[in-house]
Amino acid sequence: MTATTTAPVAAPPTPTAPRRPSPRLRAWVTRAPLLPALIFMIAVTQLPFVATLVISFFDWNSLYPDARHFAGFENYQEVLTDAALRKSVWTTILLTVAVVLASLVLGLLLALLLDRKFRGRGIVRTLLIAPFLVVPVAAALLWKHVLYNPEYGLLNGLLHYVGGPQPDWISETPLLAVEASLVWQWTPFMMLILLAGLQSRDQQQLEAARVDGASDWQIFVHLTLPHLRRYLELGALLGSIYIVQNFDAVFTITSGGLGTANLPYTVYQTFYQAHENGLASAAGVLVVIGSIIIATFALRVVSSLFREEVSRA
Amino acid sequence: MSSIAVRTRGRFRGGAGLGLVAWLAGIVFFLPIAWMALTSFHSEADAATNPPSFTAALTLDGYREFFGAGGGASPWPALINSAVASVASTLLVLVLALPAAYALSIRPVKKWTDVLFFFLSTKMLPVVAGLLPIYLFAKNTDMLDNIWLLVILYTSMNLPIAVWMMQSFLAEVPVAIIEAARVDGARLPTILARVVAPIALPGIAATSLICFIFSWNELLFARVLTGVVAETAPVFLTGFITSQGLFLAKVCAASLVISLPVLAAGFAAQDKLVQGLSLGAVK
Numbered sequence: 001m002t003a004t005t006t007a008p009v010a011a012p013p014t015p016t017a018p019r020r021p022s023p024r025l026r027a028w029v030t031r032a033p034l035l036p037a038l039i040f041m042i043a044v045t046q047l048p049f050v051a052t053l054v055i056s057f058f059d060w061n062s063l064y065p066d067a068r069h070f071a072g073f074e075n076y077q078e079v080l081t082d083a084a085l086r087k088s089v090w091t092t093i094l095l096t097v098a099v100v101l102a103s104l105v106l107g108l109l110l111a112l113l114l115d116r117k118f119r120g121r122g123i124v125r126t127l128l129i130a131p132f133l134v135v136p137v138a139a140a141l142l143w144k145h146v147l148y149n150p151e152y153g154l155l156n157g158l159l160h161y162v163g164g165p166q167p168d169w170i171s172e173t174p175l176l177a178v179e180a181s182l183v184w185q186w187t188p189f190m191m192l193i194l195l196a197g198l199q200s201r202d203q204q205q206l207e208a209a210r211v212d213g214a215s216d217w218q219i220f221v222h223l224t225l226p227h228l229r230r231y232l233e234l235g236a237l238l239g240s241i242y243i244v245q246n247f248d249a250v251f252t253i254t255s256g257g258l259g260t261a262n263l264p265y266t267v268y269q270t271f272y273q274a275h276e277n278g279l280a281s282a283a284g285v286l287v288v289i290g291s292i293i294i295a296t297f298a299l300r301v302v303s304s305l306f307r308e309e310v311s312r313a
Numbered sequence: 314m315s316s317i318a319v320r321t322r323g324r325f326r327g328g329a330g331l332g333l334v335a336w337l338a339g340i341v342f343f344l345p346i347a348w349m350a351l352t353s354f355h356s357e358a359d360a361a362t363n364p365p366s367f368t369a370a371l372t373l374d375g376y377r378e379f380f381g382a383g384g385g386a387s388p389w390p391a392l393i394n395s396a397v398a399s400v401a402s403t404l405l406v407l408v409l410a411l412p413a414a415y416a417l418s419i420r421p422v423k424k425w426t427d428v429l430f431f432f433l434s435t436k437m438l439p440v441v442a443g444l445l446p447i448y449l450f451a452k453n454t455d456m457l458d459n460i461w462l463l464v465i466l467y468t469s470m471n472l473p474i475a476v477w478m479m480q481s482f483l484a485e486v487p488v489a490i491i492e493a494a495r496v497d498g499a500r501l502p503t504i505l506a507r508v509v510a511p512i513a514l515p516g517i518a519a520t521s522l523i524c525f526i527f528s529w530n531e532l533l534f535a536r537v538l539t540g541v542v543a544e545t546a547p548v549f550l551t552g553f554i555t556s557q558g559l560f561l562a563k564v565c566a567a568s569l570v571i572s573l574p575v576l577a578a579g580f581a582a583q584d585k586l587v588q589g590l591s592l593g594a595v596k
Binding site for chain 2: 231245283
């Protein structure tokens, strides 16, 4: 069905050019290897979203299937006015912004450190990447039980040595607890992108600046930062796209409780536990709208980096 | 990454001090993992002490417990499901992405950049955007709790990344070589096998590893769409969310065992990791 919408004409018999293959046929031969992937993506990602969009306009609880009826924008109204749902919109924004900013700053510092030559740099790089390579649920469990546990967690264990307080991290600062675990996982990601940015600087230009007597700080502010700008943007935008969607950490560390339920968790809970299909879909559409806003910027940054690469090649 | 070492011939003023700071940062970031590894080899009693017991006797009990020695559910079905879902979806990704990347680089279609960006935009559509219809579809077609449904979904999750990465790897094959082979009378299969494959193979391998990692890690789809039969390793891990008395060593052993394939694949693909994660925007 999708094949017919995307590829309306499958090489019609052309009356012209009987001996050599017609240009249209050849164009389709060129296109053919692309079609399976395209059709697959449209069928598996675009069609379900269209269905979500349709369902979002219905009042539909799957426990009462007979009561299903068209509801217009009622679900959207409910998502935006319901206190709990509105809070989850706010939590999503807070969580995403805090994690992206913190991991971006930490990632930049680490990238600057790693850009220098020192003994054992390869090992340090490996140590720093490791948090990103722990399965997200496992990482969340590690923070929840092994680090945060108020009685025998490592954090309070270490605080014990210096005679510090013994807080119950998750119940006292639930959102911060989720954020810290995510910052730990995402800082290596930012570091890798920024390190790639640092290493693509024009070495001759840096050398020239040094010969002219520029200080390290001047070089950083006037050469490095402007060069890094797009890498910072890219890290921030890709990080936002991934973290806006975060489910694993919220689900594992707090089970969405204590005011940490973000939109993906709320969508999950609304249809999986509360069976409110219409409401869940409306919340899902809102997540998509948020993502599209971020994605528009992200695509622009990616395309400018991409064009630069293509023109350089 | 060895080329970096050659390229950075920076000055060394204050270098030793900053090197030390870098080492400290590395250790701080790695500490939770090291602690998890150490705890997994402790007995449950030694794992749950405050202050922490750094020098307690080592034991494999945590691992025995995790693998079901204490009467708990065996993790093997979940591990096998995860392996099937990750490997099968990665293979399907390769089958779909390789021809597509070919049509976007070596013999590009018109407006190939637009197509490339369409693939990228699908990656930006959040999972929750289609989760409910997919769930309803699976329920009505008896596909719930079926590992092959996850294979299809993981393929769609990774295909955009793979197309972007492969496109950039195939674009590195010089057109002149392909033309020369064609002039010498080589046919397409020969050109692909003898000219394109040797240059693009390391990139294809890295792409596969990255797809494997993302599939292995995935939780939301697996949580909603699987039950007892098709449960994956991350879903198995969610069984540890609520505390069950003394179980720290077991949690650590479980987390470590389930993360091992990802750690191995990640370090193997280290050089191409950034490129994959940034969807090919950073090389």
